[in-house]
Amino acid sequence: MRKLLFLAIVIAGVACEPRQGKIANETPLTGSDQDIHEVMITEVVPAPSYTYIRANENGAEIWMAVTSPDIETGKKYYYSKPLEMTNFKSKELDRTFESILFINKLVADPSELAVKKVTPNADGTKPKTAPSRQEGLSIEPEEGVVTIEELFANKAAYVGKTVKVKGLVTKFNAGIMERNWVHIQDGTGSDTNFDLTITTEAMVSTGQMVVFEGVLSLDKDFGYGYKYDVLIEKATLQATKPDMKVN
Secondary structure, three states: OHHHHHHHHHHOOOOOOOOOOEEOOOOOOOOOOOOOEEEEEEEEEEOOOOEEEEEEEOOEEEEEEEOOOOOOOOOEEEEOOOEEEEEEEEOOOOEEEEEEEEOOOOEOOHHHHOOOOOOOOOOOOOOOOOOOOOOOOOEOOOOOOOOHHHHHHOHHHHOOOEEEEEEEEEEEEEEEOOEEEEEEEOOOOOOOOOOEEEEEOOOOOOOOEEEEEEEEEEEEEOOOOOEEEEEEEEEEEEEEOOOOOEO
């Protein structure tokens, strides 16, 4: 019974410590009941996969990594739900950061980070929300890469096999059940099967173009409504694609 209760809590989205990092200490804005932080940007260092940013938050210097390249020094920005990595080695900059925060969204308007309150299910878990389709997304085909449409249409032929997929990261959750969860879309698929879930140890960010390789599993049921008809497990990040053409 205790094991089932623990699994329910974890799947419901309660923060736990990831294998590669941890959720940073939360210090919301004064008067806010949400995790929204204000920073002043002091340095911006562009790189192929991430933009590295030095900022001042409440008098303390911090480093952040985001996928958005349009960040300006001397301006205030806001972020929420950071994932802290310690002793992180950036191969792009050939530098090790004692502490760096990976941010999904760094915005000039804090209202963009507002989270709508949801009514929990009868058992106390959070209701699972359906993903939104990225309209107008069209990614050029690549040899050896299987589209989301093909995976869902012929899933029985791929089950248990290693497949390579690429797409736009639409959602990222770190450290749930000792793995990171990535949702990608590539512009293909039906009205209901257009979003692919991947489990991995890799760190990515929402809005990033990625290539993953992993094993396809079918009908994975983790309980409490978390069931996946198609799931790519134990995936390795093959590449990020900042130069990928999206039509």
